[in-house]
Amino acid sequence: MKLLLVEDDWEISELLSEVLTEQQYVVDVASDGQAGWDFVQAFDYDLILLDVMLPKLDGFSLCRQLRSKDYHMPIMMLTAKDTTTEKVEGLDAGADDYVVKPYKLDELLARIRALLRRGIDSGSPILSWQDLSLDTNTCKVTYEDKPLKLTPKEYRLLELFLRNGNKLLSRSKILENLWSFEEPPDEDTVKAHIRRLRKKLTKVGASDDFIETVYGLGYRLKQDL
DSSP, rough: EEEEOOEEEEEHHHHHHHHHHHHHHHHEEEESHHHHHHHHHSSSOEEEEEESSSSOOOEEEEHHHHHTTEEEEEEEEEEESSHHHHHHHHHHOOOSSSEEEEOHHHHHHHOOOOOOOOHHSSOSSEEEEEEEEEEEETTTEEETTTTTTOOHHHHHHHHHHHHHOOOOBBBHHHHHSSSOOTTOOOHHHHHHHHHHHHHHHHHTTTTTTSEETTTEEEEEEEOOO
8 A cells, every 4th residue: 555754854754754654554755735735736645644744734733734636645744743733633634543742653554554444445355356465554465375485675565466456557557556666667567477376376376367357458356156
């Protein structure tokens, strides 16, 4: 899943970006509110982590701007402002959660998972398709109870397919969701990752077209006929 972190403190953004990447999220980082707004207009995000005290456009203003323009992704405020008045202002601006610094990373990650589940499905951390199961809490993947050892990018690719069911995903859509703004590859990279993921799936018993190609259009999970 793809997150946007809007944070002007370089040390905090570096640490948090690294932790989120380790949890299999794709992360873009903006260092001011205006840059955050530009990112949202250019790319789709599943969740925004938003500092309050930002240059150019503060977090409250950016949050209100996003909601006024009908952006509905979950927004989590990350701030040292801890008075009740400020919390109310953040929530009234359209934030879904308000986390006060310093925060415990385990709790922050749990709250991120909760917001993502709330925005996507009924709340289950398990994504499944036929005999394949992916646990978004533990990042474990199994097929017929046999574990799959995936690279971080293969895991994210499989999660993307599972979250979209049998919807068709173009190569450009996959690139947008799985790579950050700072590491854009070409479309041949998508083909290579699809090929390696298929190979690992067939080794544990899945059909070789578990992820099927719709020529000229993209890829999708194959329906069980």
